[in-house]
Amino acid sequence: MTRRSHRGFWVVVFLAGVYFLVPLAATIQFSVQEGPHTPFWTAYAGIVSNPEFWMSLRLSLLMAMAAVIIGLIVIVPAAYWVFLRVPRLKPWVEFVSILPFVVPPIVLVLGLVRLYGAGFGPLSSRDTMLMGAYGVVAMPYLFRSIDTGLRTRNIKTLTEAALGMGASWPRVMFGVVLPNIRSAIMGGAFLTFALIMGEYAISSMLGFNTFGVFMLLTGQTQAQGAAALAVMSFVLVWFFVGLIQVFNRDAVSAMGGAR
């Protein structure tokens, strides 16, 4: 690489850094900008002492976990089966899995309410509907990362090797397939998790006060509180991204070094 193109690279890095970091720095600065007689953490203290904050955070965490679990139970076997036995159906499954990107949340919610609104027992409760909707939202992220994992880890041959040695299907799944696509599953799961933690449209339309809804309401009433909340959610997302890294590294070292 020439000296000249090196310089071009650093200019781009600098500009991108400025573009991303300046608003973040400004938000942090604004969140701690208090009067002369108030401590700088006042906005943060206000958020943390608000019981609404904890309730919404708890609700979002539960819903995100439920979505990931529902998604994994549906997507892992489906992706595996399509990959292994009916690869010609893969374009269709892929199409279905990206539907949540195409269907706007309002349509999704209206559809859910119209279809399951009444008469389906537990399925008609708003909580179940929100969980279901989030499970659907999780699909594209989980499917894509799991499908990549299946392809890159030579899962078809590993499955045949295990079957050839007389392994039962549960043993193939839990002893061979899942451990080898663990980092792919984790990656998809954390991505889904982070996404649902900040989700607003679906939950507000179903009348829930999730973390996303709480953030928006705070932003409408307290300017500094909203900035503090934004910083906190950033930290939360970074925490999850860090967790992905740690899990991936563990998965790698468990298999003996870099690959």
Place this chain on the structure above:
Amino acid sequence: MPFLEIDGVTRRFLAQVAVDGVSFTAEKGEFISLLGPSGSGKTTLLRIVAGFETPDAGRVIVGGDDVTFVSAQKRNMGMVFQSYALFPNMTAADNVAFGLKTRRAPRTEIEERVRMLLEMVGLEKKRARYANQLSGGEQQRVALARALAPNPRVLLLDEPLSALDARIRVNLRQEIRRIQQTMGITTLYVTHDQEEALSMSDRVVVFNHGIAEQVGTPEEVYDYPASSFVSDFVGTMNHLNAVVVDPEPGLCRVGSATLTVPGLPAGVVSGDAVTLWIRPEGLLVASGVKPDNQAIPAVVEQVIFLGSRYGMRITIDQKYPVTLDIPRQGIAVEYQSGDPVWVRLAAPPGVTRVGSTANSAP
């Protein structure tokens, strides 16, 4: 009664016939190579025997049991894959133990057998390594040990050496054969490498377009190829066209010379066109004066140094190209391209076909 019986097995993929009515048998402890170019159906047949594919017609019989529709899990076959397919989340020892654990063998027995097999493939010291900490050759040894661990009825190897480099390939080839003979296990070995097939096998099945063109010992397949395809795919073959002059003593005209060819097919008469199939080592070359009346005049086209021998391309009567080998025996070859030489048969041709081959008819 044969131990393994492949009986008229056919497998179609949409319009394409991958395996077309293949039949052969294997005795217990026999090593059989399935040899053929890629796409000739040999791997599909192996997968049918393993239970990963179901044939559209035909039967697979092992030890008297028809296993055609038995699932792979219940067949007890040992499979070694081209890509090794070791479980990356397990150590070498755990990989070898996998098949024993699925059969719920007692723990001490598993320990003992894993140690024995890893010792046999020379990897007892690396038992705690993961697949990516082993070289390709080592991974394939573990894969072999893993396939053998549950005492399979048949060992199936799908081009196990094709991803390895030449030297390791030759070593591992001998080692696989040694282990196979020690354990006395019936083995099917898929390869596209004719040298591998000839050097390892008790018998070879040569595949082309889904058909088993020949089943025979390596010598039979090499010396008496059953088809033009086999003669070209296994080694190099010269197809020399000749016209029968007198069938009784076996006189044939090849180009401008008249030779005595032993073993002409029965029923040929004077004037019939025949093709003599001659291996490169079945021809002798000489320079100088015409040695006898069995010599054919020819011109050297090219001399290629091949280490232990020279490969030579010559042209008979300025028309018919022929390849032959000259062993080195410590002297430099004195031939150069353009030199006039004499060629004669060192041995009777293994195969003489009635009818002439296109391209090189005299």
